[in-house]
Amino acid sequence: MAHFDFAEHPGAGAYYVTTPIYYVNDRPHLGHAYTTVAGDVLTRWHRQRGEDVWYLTGTDEHGQKILRTAEAHGVTPQEWCDRLVEEAWKPLWQHLEIANDDFVRTTQARHTERVQEFVQDLYDKGEIYRGSYTGPYCVGCEEYKLPGELLPGATEDEKLCPIHRRPVEWLEEENYFFKLSAYGPKLLEFYAADPGFIQPAAARNEVLRFVEQDLKDLSISRSTFDWGVPLPWDDKHVLYVWVDALQNYITAAGYGADPERFARLWPASVHLVGKDILRFHAVIWPAMLMAAGLPLPKRVVANGWLMVGGEKMSKSNLTGIAPTDLTSHFGVDAYRYYFLRAIPFGTDGSFSWEDFTARYTSELANDFGNLASRVAAMIGKYYDGVLPAAAAPGAAEQAVADALTRAVAEADRRIGEELDFAGGIAAIFEFIKTVNGYLTTQEPWKLAKSPEHRDRLATVLYTAAEALRATAVLLNPVMPSAAAKLWDSLGAEAALGPLAEQRLAAVADWGRLPAGALVTKGDILFPRLEAHEAPEAPEEKTAS
Ligand code: MSP
DSSP, X not given: OOOOOXXXXXXXOOEEEEOOOEETTSOOXXXXXXXXXXXXXXXXXXXXXXXXXXXXXXXXXXXXXXXXXXXXXXXXXXXXXXXXXXXXXXXXXXXXXXXXXXXXXXXXXXXXXXXXXXXXXXXXXXXEEEEEEEEEEETTTTEEOOXXXXXXXXXSSOEEOTTTOSBOEEEEEEEEEEOGGGGHHHHHHHHHHXXXXXXXXXXXXXXXXXXXXXXXXXXXXXXXXXXXXXXXXXXXXXXXXXXXXXXXXXXXXXXXXXXXXXXXXXXXXXXXXXXXXXXXXXXXXXXXXXXXXXXXXXXXXXXXXEEETTEEOOSTTOOSOOHHHHHHHHOHHXXXXXXXXXXXXXXXXXXXHHHHHHXXXXXXXXXXXXXXXXXXXXXXXXXXXXXXXOOSOOHHHHHHHHHXXXXXXXXXXXXXXXXXXXXXXXXXXHHHHHHHHHHHHHOXXXXXXXXXXXXXXXXXHHHHHHHHHHHHHHHTTTOXXXXXXXXXXXXXXXXXXXXXXXXXXXXXXXXOSOTTOBOOOOOOSSOOOOOOOOOOOOSSOOOO
């Protein structure tokens, strides 16, 4: 097919972020939600900057794993996928307030038709040839394995997948192959020219080591089952599910269908992936794009795993805790906050009820929630809810404003650029601590007792409310509902307009919340937790 000429149509360059598309053989678990929430916070952060943003997630619906699951349930694979997508995946993302702009399903015609064109193009260019594959395959990973990476099984013949710890299957099939081996040197050249392409550094090193060995050609078709995209030149074969799936990032962006949209979105700014699927994204996908003559994504960022009992949380070793079990206890805002705050992005970590409860109580309820309710209560009590002007600002107030400037710069760099969510959120909460410390030192409840301190009282309460105004904006990407309640209680909507329209570039401009704003008590942001009988908890402590 004719390729789009980027030189003639320089894209507006949206900030385009993708999650992996998830297999719908089962319902989403905490591990899947982890990446999707991270992408949501990242894209909301960039929206808050005022950028053109596009957030894509979706589902991976072809392949043997899904076919077998559907068969085991006595339904067609399409019925199975439709049911899971509508009853489990989409509702969870909605519940977690994921603001994705699109949801791609690999069984949609907008995807399958473009995929056929893409592979036909590679075939026509001589990038694909016919051969035969003999070797191990893990259906759980949907991945051809290298004999050297397998674990010993129960018998001499049995070998286990290192990720699923289940026996791999032995394939002997006539397949079509993509000439991946030809791309090793070009890939290495590309990684060297753009050291930030794969993050974090450990992930980059792993990929470099892998590509420095000789790459083998990739089998890209299967002929023993038919749940997949048929090869346009040989319909006895369906496309290998990964080669189909990776293309979602371009098909959903308008590749081959909507040139203007494609120019705006592609290349993607960030592919978020779990570390187990790094090679597909950092080796195979770039090589496929090189072969097709398309630009490569700007960054591939690998996150670690949520672990249970020392192993990757998965269907077979779930904690027994679904995301909604946690949100019904802690709330959606705290859920979004907790995993990003507690586990440094890029490393493995474990969830525990104790750790979640401790952070909820000390950071969310005490440090943040109490600050918001105390300030609103004092403005209600001493000023009938009408925000007073800062009559006599001095050094203490300047110190709060300076702390805000620092917090904004640090959070913006860490969350917006480095995807260091834990560090960025910590910077915002450092600022909250500063404001709490300021109130403790200024003691507005004492100032309120003597009329000669009226100016100081007004100044202190204005300063605290103005600090909360900034906090609501900074936390909006992480905890949209709590931030909206706070915005509402500060009377900021009427004074400054919608929260989503507050720009990060202006958040540290001191004095934006005007005197006269109507402050109300509003809902408690993080209510005291109900007593809870924790289900059996995973063993390890959270890596924080
Ligand atoms: N369908 C492929 C991805 C195709 S992208 C073109 C796939 N799907 S998956 O559902 O098995 O996994 C999707 C993502 O979920 C992966 O990034 C994987 O790392 C992530 N996680 C699955 N379990 C996880 C944890 N326990 N912890 C964190 N992420 C985990 O692979």
